Amino acid sequence: MSLIVQKFGGSSVADAEKLLHIAHITKETRGAGHDVIVVVSAQGDATDRLIRQARELAADPSARELDALLATGEQASAALTAMALMSLGVDAVSLGAWQLPIRADGAYGDARVTEIGTERVARELDAGRVVVCAGFQGVGANGDVYTLGRGGSDYSAVALADAFRAEVCRIYTDVDGVYTADPRVCPTARRLSRVSYEDMVALSRAGARVLHDKCAVLAQERGVALEVRSCAPDSVGTRVGAEGEKRAVTGVTQRAGGADAFAAVTLVGGAVPSLCVQKKALLALDAAGIAARGVDASARSLTLYVDRARADEAVRAVHDAVVD
Numbered sequence: 636m637s638l639i640v641q642k643f644g645g646s647s648v649a650d651a652e653k654l655l656h657i658a659h660i661t662k663e664t665r666g667a668g669h670d671v672i673v674v675v676s677a678q679g680d681a682t683d684r685l686i687r688q689a690r691e692l693a694a695d696p697s698a699r700e701l702d703a704l705l706a707t708g709e710q711a712s713a714a715l716t717a718m719a720l721m722s723l724g725v726d727a728v729s730l731g732a733w734q735l736p737i738r739a740d741g742a743y744g745d746a747r748v749t750e751i752g753t754e755r756v757a758r759e760l761d762a763g764r765v766v767v768c769a770g771f772q773g774v775g776a777n778g779d780v781y782t783l784g785r786g787g788s789d790y791s792a793v794a795l796a797d798a799f800r801a802e803v804c805r806i807y808t809d810v811d812g813v814y815t816a817d818p819r820v821c822p823t824a825r826r827l828s829r830v831s832y833e834d835m836v837a838l839s840r841a842g843a844r845v846l847h848d849k850c851a852v853l854a855q856e857r858g859v860a861l862e863v864r865s866c867a868p869d870s871v872g873t874r875v876g877a878e879g880e881k882r883a884v885t886g887v888t889q890r891a892g893g894a895d896a897f898a899a900v901t902l903v904g905g906a907v908p909s910l911c912v913q914k915k916a917l918l919a920l921d922a923a924g925i926a927a928r929g930v931d932a933s934a935r936s937l938t939l940y941v942d943r944a945r946a947d948e949a950v951r952a953v954h955d956a957v958v959d
């Protein structure tokens with residue numbers, strides 16, 4: 636039977652109603668004849684809340700204990716998701732990183748997945764269960780729980796999709812796919828039907844918050860087929876794979892960058908960096924009365940530094956000038 640990995644972010648598991656909604660989506664995937672591994676994030680802003688709780692006790696809490704604390708957010712939502720599935724008559728089991736196991740090494744708060752044990756999950760799938768994995772965590776050689784970096788459940792999902800040779804890894808998020816710019820900032824942004832791994836990695840590194848950058852890198856390395864979509868029934872989403880849409884500029888994104896008061900606005904795409912694109916972008920900033928504080932070019936990307944307070948405006952101006 637073919638296997639599908641479905642990852643749901645924090646807002647998709649935020650309360651009982653949302654949990655039942657994703658349980659219905661999962662039940663449908665089962666009904667279409669697939670085995671399913673579900674990967675979940677912590678509910679809503681649970682991770683931020685846990686960080687605040689830690690900081691009430693220590694300005695600089697122990698990294699080990701902070702990981703032990705944060706990992707509980709995903710463990711709770713995994714168990715709740717399994718319960719929601721069972722309430723719909725779908726047999727399900729939640730598993731923490733130590734139970735698979737998902738092995739990780741590196742630093743607390745920013746570990747990477749090194750290996751995934753497949754035996755337990757295979758047994759559960761064979762028994763007809765949906766397996767719900769807690770995202771964002773792994774277990775270190777020392778037996779400690781390590782988290783994988785903020786937003787790391789995307790990365791967990793791709794690592795699982797790779798380990799189990801899933802047909803596709805579906806990432807369910809707030810937005811209905813990958814856009815040419817953050818649609819919350821830039822109203823003219825368009826959804827891309829396909830994005831190449833190369834562009835997805837470049838966009839994620841440049842600050843696009845749609846996918847964790849380690850997730851995009853791993854998907855590219857291992858050739859994992861990704862689909863980014865929302866939980867809405869009419870969501871079409873974006874396919875991330877070897878081939879993207881043929882566009883000169885795929886997207887424009889922003890992050891804090893350069894000096895403290897600066898933001899980095901980055902253009903990504905096959906025709907970037909080129910003098911023509913650079914000129915169009917600089918002219919657009921100029922027309923909007925935004926000063927370019929610096930320019931940086933690298934493979935498939937061009938970064939313009941602007942004052943942080945003008946970053947959203949800069950994204951809109953550059954987007955409208957270079958993305959067709």
Ligand code: ASP
Pocket residue numbers: 644645676677682683708770771784785786787788789
């Ligand atoms: N809950 C973690 C975070 O907020 C991981 C994730 O959502 O993917 O960063």
Ligand code: MG
Pocket residue numbers: 644786789844845846847
């Ligand atoms: Mg995320």
